[in-house]
Amino acid sequence: MILLDGKATAAAIRKELGEKVGILKSTTGKVPGLAVILAGEDPASAVYVRNKERACAEAGIVSKGYKLPASTTQEELEGLIRKLNEDDSVHGILLQLPVPQGLDSDRCLDLIDPDKDVDGFHPVSVGRLTLGLPGFRSCTPAGVMTLLDRYGLDVSGKKAVVIGRSNIVGKPLALMLLQRNATVTVCHSRTANLAEEVRSADFVFAAVGRPLFVTRDMVKDGAVVVDVGINRTDAGLVGDCDFKALESKVAAMTPVPGGVGPMTIAQLLINTVRSFEMKQGL
Numbered sequence: 001m002i003l004l005d006g007k008a009t010a011a012a013i014r015k016e017l018g019e020k021v022g023i024l025k026s027t028t029g030k031v032p033g034l035a036v037i038l039a040g041e042d043p044a045s046a047v048y049v050r051n052k053e054r055a056c057a058e059a060g061i062v063s064k065g066y067k068l069p070a071s072t073t074q075e076e077l078e079g080l081i082r083k084l085n086e087d088d089s090v091h092g093i094l095l096q097l098p099v100p101q102g103l104d105s106d107r108c109l110d111l112i113d114p115d116k117d118v119d120g121f122h123p124v125s126v127g128r129l130t131l132g133l134p135g136f137r138s139c140t141p142a143g144v145m146t147l148l149d150r151y152g153l154d155v156s157g158k159k160a161v162v163i164g165r166s167n168i169v170g171k172p173l174a175l176m177l178l179q180r181n182a183t184v185t186v187c188h189s190r191t192a193n194l195a196e197e198v199r200s201a202d203f204v205f206a207a208v209g210r211p212l213f214v215t216r217d218m219v220k221d222g223a224v225v226v227d228v229g230i231n232r233t234d235a236g237l238v239g240d241c242d243f244k245a246l247e248s249k250v251a252a253m254t255p256v257p258g259g260v261g262p263m264t265i266a267q268l269l270i271n272t273v274r275s276f277e278m279k280q281g282l
């Protein structure tokens with residue numbers, strides 16, 4: 001089994017980006033900037049935001065954190081986004097989700113300048129993905145595709161099954177796989193014969209949010225399994241797949257932690273540097 005090492009791949013990407021940013025800095029006199037907005041005190045979000053800030057620093061990207069209390073009003077949050085849209089030192093704006101109760105995240109995401117939408121959540125970015133046009137791609141599914149690319153795994157002509165249909169993972173991932181000429185099936189909680197669908201897959205992408213959801217009997221011999229799940233259990237952080245049981249059956253698989261999670265952050269950095277380059281006309 002080939003372990004798809006997202007942690008090591010993400011570290012390599014950060015190093016490459018750091019070198020690129022150094023060159024960009026010497027040629028333009030400027031550096032990429034990422035604004036990260038965190039409203040409220042969700043502990044998991046705080047961890048992610050810290051990881052993002054650390055990753056930015058490593059790649060030479062200036063990150064600016066905006067920590068707002070859970071009591072922040074819609075107007076205050078929208079005011080901050082408008083200000084960041086106008087700020088030329090900011091090339092990417094990320095609103096960490098979920099936002100506290102009472103705030104309308106859709107209205108906020110709509111307000112982000114699509115040219116700074118490094119998270120790929122703006123309807124314009126989603127539309128561009130759907131049409132196959134250039135634009136920012138959602139970081140988790142794009143990070144998955146980057147990881148497959150780095151391991152030389154090509155989905156073209158292969159059967160891909162995505163389990164999960166969320167707007168931030170399942171749906172965009174299905175579109176990206178389709179763009180790469182995979183034959184794509186999207187499964188979800190209402191899917192009849194889910195195990196049978198998954199068994200037919202050359203590539204399985206699990207984004208369910210339930211530990212041990214993908215079992216050994218559900219996976220074809222020699223399949224590639226990408227585990228997008230992040231579940232906090234008493235036994236620590238686990239994905240959606242029964243890793244131990246699948247190990248001796250699959251051709252390649254991502255671990256959790258150390259798989260898709262670090263790639264999500266690496267992709268955010270890639271998107272931010274790309275946004276910076278486009279602003280410079282590069």
Ligand SMILES: Nc1nc(=O)c2c([nH]1)NC[C@@H]1CN(c3ccc(C(=O)N[C@@H](CCC(=O)O)C(=O)O)cc3)C=[N+]21
Pocket residue numbers: 047048051094095096097098119139140230237256257258259260261262264265
């Ligand atoms: N606007 C927005 N953009 C996001 O990209 C976004 C978000 N909101 N809300 C939450 C999800 C989740 N997410 C993760 C990022 C990194 C890890 C990650 O680094 N995971 C490590 C473990 C980290 C740990 O110990 O918790 C790993 O899998 O190895 C996981 C999950 C980004 N998200």
